[in-house]
Amino acid sequence: MxxxxxxxxxxxxxxxDNKLERVAFLHLLEDVIEDGGRALGSLAEESDAIDALLVQQRSGACSIEEAVRTFVTARGVEGRQHYVERFRAKALRMVEDFVxxxxxxxxxxxxxxxxxxxxxxxxxxxxxxxxxxxxxxxxxxxxxxxxxxxxxxxxxxxxxxxxxxxxxxxxxxxxxxxxxxxxxxxxxxxxxxxxxxxxxxxxxxxxxxxxxxxxxxxxxxxxxxxxxxxxx
Ligand SMILES: [Mg+2]
The missing domain is CATH 3.40.50.1000 (HAD superfamily/HAD-like)
Incomplete structure (x- = not known):
């Protein structure tokens, strides 16, 4: 041997990781609404939609960058790359507490x-x-x-x-x-x-x-x- x-x-x-990426997306939703965008449903419905998006992303259907762009575009805000950077920063900051x-x-x-x-x-x-x-x-x-x-x-x-x-x-x-x-x-x-x-x-x-x-x-x-x- x-x-x-x-x-x-x-x-x-x-x-x-205690749903770290789901919560990072929910924080991003908060930013999107502040910036003039809109939620597509209740928080529970948004959580379900985020989970479905993450399942798709983890299956290889899209990158995390594409998932973020899809998410913010559907909620009516511009500057998609800016949100990708914000999402990444939020997720990384959360590691210490969530993981x-x-x-x-x-x-x-x-x-x-x-x-x-x-x-x-x-x-x-x-x-x-x-x-x-x-x-x-x-x-x-x-x-x-x-x-x-x-x-x-x-x-x-x-x-x-x-x-x-x-x-x-x-x-x-x-x-x-x-x-x-x-x-x-x-x-x-x-x-x-x-x-x-x-x-x-x-x-x-x-x-x-x-x-x-x-x-x-x-x-x-x-x-x-x-x-x-x-x-x-
Ligand atoms: Mg595993």
């Missing part, structure tokens, strides 16, 4: 480093937001974000990009994530091992290929992994 790499998802794996690391994330990452594993993060989203979120869990290594890669999980090219960054073949990588559709299916399809972190004890969806292993908490990962060879 040679060097082993561990690649993590961020949201609901290393951290929870909470999983209870055992920091300790697990330190232990992985101490044991000599190569570690990276692969996430659907945009930098520097995702890098800053990973930082809340104490992670300062490579954070590959789909907006930079031009492909999203579960596309196998996202996972092979992570393998390239770590300089390891996919077969020597373990991907850890909470989303069966994008994390587990994607990782297995690209030839990685896939660990499903199931903190909510939900049933694994029928019809999808099963994960290599299932854990309830990040700390459980340590017992699963083969010992890496020491490097000089």
């Amino acid at each position: 040679g060097q082993i790499g561990i690649v993590f998802d961020i949201d609901h794996t290393l951290v929870v 909470i690391p999983a209870p055992d994330a920091k300790r697990t990452l330190v232990e992985l480093e101490n044991r000599g594993y190569a570690v990276a993060v692969l996430t659907n989203g945009w930098n520097p937001l995702q890098r800053r979120k990973a930082g809340r869990a104490g992670f300062t290594g490579a954070v590959l974000a789909s907006a930079d890669l031009g492909v999203q999980k579960p596309d196998s090219r996202a996972f092979t990009a992570a393998a390239a960054v770590l300089g390891l073949p996919p077969a020597d990588l373990w991907y850890v994530g909470d989303d069966p559709g994008s994390d587990i299916v994607g990782a297995l399809g690209a030839g990685l091992r896939a660990v499903w972190i199931d903190g909510e004890r939900t049933p694994y969806p029928r019809g999808l290929p099963p994960p290599t292993a299932r854990i309830a908490a990040l700390a459980d990962l340590l017992a699963l992994l083969p010992t890496p060879l020491p490097t000089c």
Whole structure:
């Protein structure tokens, strides 16, 4: 057994972000109304519309910049690029308060480093937001974000990009994530091992290929992994 790499998802794996981007959009709505625009419905309806837009954006249908432009244009204001900058700044400012690391994330990452594993993060989203979120869990290594890669999980090219960054073949990588559709299916399809972190004890969806292993908490990962060879 040679060097082993561990690649993590961020949201609901290393951290929870407490709907950070939804709230950043709601703050943007406040700005839009101040600037003469209009809401399209109640706050609850706007929240639903924002969630739908974010689902679309995270699926790769559009970039976060395009999502912001779509949002403000539909609410009747000009200066769309200006709102993109405002949205990004708001989201980044919110990280410290909104993003909470999983209870055992920091300790697990330190232990992985101490044991000599190569570690990276692969996430659907945009930098520097995702890098800053990973930082809340104490992670300062490579954070590959789909907006930079031009492909999203579960596309196998996202996972092979992570393998390239770590300089390891996919077969020597373990991907850890909470989303069966994008994390587990994607990782297995690209030839990685896939660990499903199931903190909510939900049933694994029928019809999808099963994960290599299932854990309830990040700390459980340590017992699963083969010992890496020491490097000089
Ligand atoms: Mg996730």
